[in-house]
Amino acid sequence: MLRQTLALLLVSAPVPVLAQAAPVAAPASAGDQPSRLFAGADLFGLELAGDPQISPDGTRVAYVRKSGDVMADKMRAAIWLIDVKTGEQVPLGASGSQVSPVWSPDGKRLAYVGAEEGGAPQLYVRWVESGAAARITGLPDAPSSIAWSRDGRQIAYVMRVPGEATKLGAAPPKPEGAKWAEPLEVIDRVTYRADGGGYLQPGFDQAFVVSADGGAPRQLTFGKFDVSGPLSFTPDGRTLVLASNRRADWEREPNDSEIFALDVASGALMQLTKRYGPDHGAVVSPDGSRIAFLGYDDTRLSYQPDALYVMDRSGANVRELTAGLDRSIEDVQWAADGRSVYVSYDDAAVRKVARVDLAGKLTVMAEGLAGGGLDRPYTGGSFSVSKGGQLAYTGDASGGARPADVFVGKRQLTRLNETLLAGKAMGRVQPLDVTASDGRKIGAWLVLPPTYQPGTRVPLVLEIHGGPHSAYAQVFSSDDQLYAAHGYAVLYTNPRGSTSYGSDFANLIDKNYPSDDYGDLMSAVDAAIAKGVADPDNLFVTGGSGGGVLTSWIVGKTDRFRAAATQKPVINWISEALTMDAAGFTSRYWFNKQPWEDPMAYWNRSPLSLVGNVKTPTMVVVGSEDFRTPVSESEQYYAALQIRGVPTALVKVPGASHGGFTARPSQSAAKASAILAWFDKYRTDAGKQK
DSSP: OOOSSOOOOOOOOSOTTTOOOOOOOOOOOTTOOOOOBOOGGGGGGOEEEEEEEEOTTSSEEEEEEEEEETTTTEEEEEEEEEETTTOOEEEOOOSSEEEEEEEOTTSSEEEEEEEOTTSOOEEEEEETTTOOEEEOOOOSSOOEEEEEOTTSSEEEEEEEEEOOOOOOSOOOOOOTTOOOOOOOOOOOOSSOEETTTEEOOSEEEEEEEEETTOOOOEEOOOSSOOEEEEEEEOTTSSEEEEEEOOOTTTTTOTTOOEEEEEETTTOOEEEOOOSSSOOEEEEEOTTSSEEEEEEOOOOOOSOOOOEEEEEETTSOSOEESOTTTOSOEEEEEEOTTSSEEEEEEEETTEEEEEEEETTOOEEEEEEEEOOSOSSSOBOOOOEEEOTTOOEEEEEOSSSSSSOOEEEETTEEOOOTTHHHHTTSBOOEEEEOOEEOTTSOEEEEEEEEOTTOOTTOOEEEEEEEOSSSSOOBOSSOOHHHHHHHHTTOEEEEEEOTTOSSSOHHHHGGGTTOOSSTHHHHHHHHHHHHHHTTOEEEEEEEEEEETHHHHHHHHHHHHOOOOSEEEEESOOOOHHHHHHHSSSTTHHHHHTOSSOTTTOHHHHHHTOGGGGGGGOOSOEEEEEETTOTTTTHHHHHHHHHHHHHHTOOEEEEEETTOOSTTTTOSHHHHHHHHHHHHHHHHHHOOSTTOOO
8 A cells, every 4th residue: 555655664795895783792701801982893782672462361471572683684583582570581482473463362372474484475373382383374375464363263364375477579599508587577466566665466355264273275256456454354254344445547647545344244335434545454343333444535645644533334434533633643442341442642752552442532541653664763662462352562762872672561581681771871862952944843862971070072973864744752762872882973864845834844845845945954953962962063964765865955054064974865757757667656746747757847846957066975765676766876876976076985785675774784884884985984073994
């Protein structure tokens, strides 16, 4: 499903001539003292908690624990079980990786997706008391959106079903034993590639059901349309609720999904919602009488928040429950008594969980959730609720010094990184008061170097988030901690356009990006200088995706930064609009007309239009398989800077997509190290590192 935000946002060093990733530390000899500073090698030791699923009776939490594997250079995922009363935790014990835990309605079994090394992900069921586990499927592709029937006898899931590729003509007959070139590839879909997924193979996502005891699955949906989860059974198990865009022109209208009721026996679909906009996330109430779901009326603004709705099972009596909140709602879960719904949302850069009753009354149940990534401090976190109303969630009680852990209520059940990080002096994260030139308050934070002495000035890195409709928070960031350990203060902000401050604030940049968000960022830099922390003669700027756009825009507007590193940017809105993976998105939601109808509107918002002003040494960083802000964007900017004689370097992260830019720990460490090496070249303060 196409969402309203562009998500310009989730081995060897990219440029060995600049820097290399720090090697994994060897055992210390008797006279050695290990460094207390956070380093690139520490990325392999970090762990992250995610997807905490509390059992129906509230006695256990199953969660996904991601850990660095230094030999494979990746984060591995495994499911762990926590005893809520004692805090004792044990791994699921299966080999390979495991994700997506889902408790059976009686809490005696746990379904999950597991994959043996080199094998396709499959659906498994574990009997919790005995520890026995069984593989339920033998699928060619990964299942997702797992859902139990209320009686525990069936499990539904979504899986991609291969289709036939379009053919035009044919090569002549191939002689036996001949070695010919690969056959032609014919592409005829509007969206033909996806960031992180590469060039799309023919086929569609369909719904399936399988016995919880195993056996052959049965396909429930058909046709040249995708379905999406979550999937939700009615209490009698006869109907499955899901979302799908089944318009004839769905490829050109991808943001118009509806909620459907699927008859499990016959496969008949009944459409329950009908409006222009994305309706999704549907969940059936415990008694089966109502359906809660998310969506909005699409008016083609660049930012439109998802609202919470409830309707009768038939699709009648649709009511919005969060009309007065003006925050985008996520993750719908019914309370066991069916009288309220639990949701999560971001409010002023704080992730919260709230209970919303059927009259629309909202009660905050938890706040300070965190999780979802390690490299940058985005808002995030997930939760689940037991039948008794116990809340399990991922959060951060450290104020940004630790990655996410698992909590139940106010109790912290895990401390995954305590052993590693207790021996490290981490950068301290503190809020910074910022007022923009028009009087608006701007959310901002400073990460101070571990060795920072009050009253001294240090070099400052302005680090800008992507989206641009997203938000940073006071949570852990490995990039920021690496910069701080290197002696830089790090400033990160939520300029206008950021989410969690209301639709009006987010849409201040609608059809006008970049624009006054530049002024907000400069006001934040001025505030860091006025606080006595930032050295005004040693300012640096970087950011990824939307932050890369703004980095490139900034150096075209001002020379106050000594060096810049623009990461996976959009440089030319026309070329990006016609080469990105979600074709049609940019021209529909970011501009009023198509590129050929009003090219100057695109050019006037393109950082490339300002390249003639740039004097700041600017490095360009991009993943070699980025299909969201394609490599050609970065290469255009690098070529323009070279032609103009501006100091530059092009850094490619091999094999990395836009969303998987820092998925490999070695590349994440090397990328940060390359940026620091670039900045160090242009530092002039006495503390410049050699």
